[in-house]
Amino acid sequence: MLIRANYGKRESISVVIMMAYKLNTVIFVGVFVEKWKKGKEMWRTAINLILKWSICGCLLMGNSLQAAVVLQYHHVSDETPASTSTSPTLFREHMAYLAQEGYEVVALPELLASYVSTEGQRLKQVAITFDDGYESVYTKAYPELRKRGWPFTVFVNTKPLDEHWKGFASWKQLREMAANGATIANHTTSHDHLIRRLDGETEHKWRQRVKEDLVLAEKRIKQETGQSHRILAYPFGEYDLSLMKLLESLGFVGFGQHSGPLGSIHSPQALPRFPFGGHYGGISDFAQKVSSLPMPVESVSLKAAPDTDIDPLLPITDSRPSLVLTVESEALAKGINCFASGQGRVQTQVDNHQVDVVLTGALPAGRSRINCTAAAGKGRFYWFSQPFFRPNEQGEWPPE
Numbered sequence: 001m002l003i004r005a006n007y008g009k010r011e012s013i014s015v016v017i018m019m020a021y022k023l024n025t026v027i028f029v030g031v032f033v034e035k036w037k038k039g040k041e042m043w044r045t046a047i048n049l050i051l052k053w054s055i056c057g058c059l060l061m062g063n064s065l066q067a068a069v070v071l072q073y074h075h076v077s078d079e080t081p082a083s084t085s086t087s088p089t090l091f092r093e094h095m096a097y098l099a100q101e102g103y104e105v106v107a108l109p110e111l112l113a114s115y116v117s118t119e120g121q122r123l124k125q126v127a128i129t130f131d132d133g134y135e136s137v138y139t140k141a142y143p144e145l146r147k148r149g150w151p152f153t154v155f156v157n158t159k160p161l162d163e164h165w166k167g168f169a170s171w172k173q174l175r176e177m178a179a180n181g182a183t184i185a186n187h188t189t190s191h192d193h194l195i196r197r198l199d200g201e202t203e204h205k206w207r208q209r210v211k212e213d214l215v216l217a218e219k220r221i222k223q224e225t226g227q228s229h230r231i232l233a234y235p236f237g238e239y240d241l242s243l244m245k246l247l248e249s250l251g252f253v254g255f256g257q258h259s260g261p262l263g264s265i266h267s268p269q270a271l272p273r274f275p276f277g278g279h280y281g282g283i284s285d286f287a288q289k290v291s292s293l294p295m296p297v298e299s300v301s302l303k304a305a306p307d308t309d310i311d312p313l314l315p316i317t318d319s320r321p322s323l324v325l326t327v328e329s330e331a332l333a334k335g336i337n338c339f340a341s342g343q344g345r346v347q348t349q350v351d352n353h354q355v356d357v358v359l360t361g362a363l364p365a366g367r368s369r370i371n372c373t374a375a376a377g378k379g380r381f382y383w384f385s386q387p388f389f390r391p392n393e394q395g396e397w398p399p400e
């Protein structure tokens with residue numbers, strides 16, 4: 001049985017990896033060694049193959065794979081904008097909760113790589129990430145994390161660091177954190193909306209511009225910290241199919257800001273994280289999210305194009321995408337509740353293992369999400385999120 005996830009182009013490699021899975025990894029190892037011999041960068045190949053391998057394997061094993069959860073913070077401060085801030089007190093409570101409940105906090109590269117080796121186990125692994133590289137990560141979060149000896153990741157924009165912008169950490173502080181377990185990863189040079197094309201910009205020029213930005217940010221991180229993981233956090237969590245393909249061609253994985261644990265359905269260039277800040281992150285909300293399990297989704301598509309990968313960047317003419325989830329059982333399909341930005345809970349129509357999400361109106365211009373959850377037993381939830389991005393009818397983006 002080959003299960004096809006409607007994301008990214010992975011058909012041919014999926015067949016190989018699925019065979020590898022069935023043949024107890026022999027072919028997987030073969031593919032890996034072959035790639036290595038050809039001089040590909042070993043770690044890059046490893047991460048991509050491991051993720052793709054787990055994508056196939058996890059589905060066959062249902063929930064026997066662990067739920068790996070990535071947490072996303074921005075500021076850890078009482079003095080910064082509320083919507084992107086978690087208070088130092090609440091942050092400490094989050095960390096205390098993880099310790100008390102026996103979660104294992106691991107570095108993000110390790111989490112991505114260990115996804116495969118924990119097969120059959122139900123470890124509780126969490127990675128902690130901070131976007132933008134704000135000063136409060138160094139002054140407030142780092143002391144707490146260092147005290148616990150926990151690794152974490154800072155996704156940095158290199159321009160504010162190079163130009164010593166107020167409110168941002170310094171390269172010196174980042175080097176200190178890196179020396180004590182921090183992963184420093186790519187958030188582009190300038191935090192642009194990568195999916196937005198400039199006036200009159202061709203696809204080729206767009207691709208060139210974005211590629212140069214990603215490569216320059218990676219280079220600056222390497223020069224200043226010695227690290228180069230090729231892990232990108234998309235600014236604003238915004239990505240489209242073209243950007244995913246660009247990342248794949250550069251050997252990058254990409255994290256968005258759509259919520260959920262890492263699951264089988266996710267392309268390595270469209271990985272989810274749970275964002276905290278503003279209204280999100282009260283301790284019961286936090287507990288529910290860190291204990292969530294990936295929704296056992298076999299495929300996700302849009303009703304209008306069932307055989308095509310979903311492009312989260314909607315065309316001007318499509319403000320009401322009809323999402324279709326195919327899950328492992330009818331019982332699960334019937335237990336799924338979906339929520340859309342600006343619409344609250346929306347209707348679902350179940351036909352056998354298929355769930356049609358019926359929006360009540362247009363998604364708002366800008367960023368939106370459809371989140372689906374279902375009870376997984378013992379107070380835990382299956383979780384799946386699909387982001388969408390769209391300009392308004394005039395082709396303009398709402399002001400930030």
Ligand SMILES: [Zn+2]
Nearest residue numbers: 131132235236
């Ligand atoms: Zn950011």
